[in-house]
Amino acid sequence: MTEPQMDWEDVYRQDTAPPWSIGAPQPELAALIEQGKVRSEVLDAGCGHAELSLALAAQGYRVVGLDASQTAIAAATAAATERGLTSATFAQADITDFGGYDGRFNTVMDSGCLHTLPVERRQGYVEAIHRAAAPGAALFILAFAERPFGHDGPGPNGFTADELRDTLATRWTVDxxxxxxxYGKDFQPPDGADPPRNVKRSADGLLMMPGFLLSAHKDAEPSR
Ligand SMILES: C[S@@+](CC[C@H](N)C(=O)[O-])C[C@H]1O[C@@H](n2cnc3c(N)ncnc32)[C@H](O)[C@@H]1O
Known part of the structure; x- marks a missing residue:
């Protein structure tokens, strides 16, 4: 399955919010916060409208959201200001090749970003978030499984469980x-694709699509 290169700026400039902007953090990641598995400072990698960052800041976490889209970053910044959240900051960056945060984050969270990246840029991403992580940092990635919409047309670069593990294991210790x-809102299938099938619907009308949650950590530096 391949993802034609998305124009993220164009996506976020539309009048209608994209299907992944559900007005709340993805429930799998919200559960990690509730379970106390997140430590500041947090990197929200590919934050988009950044409901994850905003929820973290509302609970007192310090968080940085990075995204390719300046429009999404502006919207996230405005939402933080509107909600009086001062511990969330946002910046435009290419998450596959960014610097300026070396060793800084104790938690890295990815809410549906990795599976949007072209396959050939995945390792750049794995390296870049590892560089930005502190020794011992936790990594959580929520990513689509293969063919998450149940059709064979264009779509995200989903993973098998082994592919996801192997992709991260080049730099991270996968736990x-x-x-x-x-979860996502209804969407128009890409040109040439059948309507989504094998997709369930939640009680509040959201689409429920299959994926994986990867938990990993950056090894602590060896003591001398
Ligand atoms: C499916 S959306 C998920 C957004 C957000 N994490 C959420 O849960 O609503 C994928 C996000 O990854 C961002 N993205 C894709 N490629 C990127 C890159 N190379 N650098 C930074 N962000 C990127 C997109 O702009 C988009 O906001």
Whole structure:
């Protein structure tokens, strides 16, 4: 399955919010916050409208959201200001090749970013977030499984569990990859694709799509 290169700026300039902007953090990641698994400072990688960052800041976490889209970053910044949240900051960056945060983050969270990246840029991403992580930092990635919409047309670069593990294991110590659900609003299938099938619907009308939650950590530096 391949993802034609998305124009993220164009996506966020539309009048209608994209299907992944559900007005709340993805439930799998919200659960990690509730379970106390997140430590400041947090990197929200590919934050988009940044409901994850905003929820973290509302609970007192310090968080930096990075995204390719300046429009999304402006919207996230405005939402933080409107909600009086001062511990969330946002910046435009290419998450596959960014600097300026070396060793800074104790938690890196990815709410549906990795599976949008072209396959050939995945390792750049894995390296860049590893560089930005502090020794011992936790990494959580919520990513689509293969063919999450149940059709063979264009779509995100979803993973098998082994592919996801192997992709991160080049730099990170992977602790777990387990099945997970991604939620989204209804969307128009890409040209040439059948309507989504094998997709469930939640009680509040959101689409429920199959994915994985990867948990990993950056090894602490060896003591001398
Ligand atoms: C499916 S959206 C998820 C957005 C957000 N994390 C959420 O849960 O609503 C994927 C996000 O990754 C961002 N993205 C894609 N490629 C990127 C890159 N190379 N650098 C930074 N952000 C990127 C997009 O702009 C988009 O906001």
């Amino acid at each position: 777990e990859v387990r099945s997970a659900t991604l």
